[in-house]
Amino acid sequence: MNFELKMLIGSLFLLALVFFSFIYQPGAGLYVAAYxxxxxxxxxxxxxxxxxxxxxxxxxxxxxxxKEIKVPTKEQMDVTSYRIFRESESDCIKINDTYYCLSLTFAD
Structure with missing residues (x-):
């Protein structure tokens, strides 16, 4: 193998390593959960x-x-502006006779 090809392969490997280590984070984003x-x-x-x-x-x-539910990126602004979060002094809701406290978590 010639030197240029080795450098190209090495550069691509390094670029892939940086991408998967720092840029690509599949778990990052907004999560909503109800307890x-x-x-x-x-x-x-x-x-x-x-x-x-x-x-x-x-x-x-x-x-x-x-269970934490992942919110797609394009929906994140909608979720954070929900009336439920804006109009209450709390993040809790009542459905029938059951109370739930909601949690929004940003993971990076």
Whole structure:
């Protein structure tokens, strides 16, 4: 193998190493989770499952309590501006007789 080809292969390997080490982070992004709570929170918003249709990622989180649901990048601004987070003194909601506290987590 000639020197130029070895340098090209070495450069491509180094570039791939940098990409996968620092740039490509598949776990990075916004996650939403709902945690069922046994006690009535001091502040909460009462919603129905039908109202949660407007908030698909919160609905997914409520349907799977404790599991973090990854929000696609193009939807992240919508999730952070949900009425549920803007109008309440708390991040808790009540659906039927069950209370959930919501969590937004940014991972990088």
């Amino acid at each position: 069922e709570v046994n006690e009535t929170p001091p502040n909460y918003i009462e919603v129905t499952m039908e109202e949660l249709d407007e908030y698909p990622y919160i609905k997914k989180a409520v349907m799977q309590p404790g």
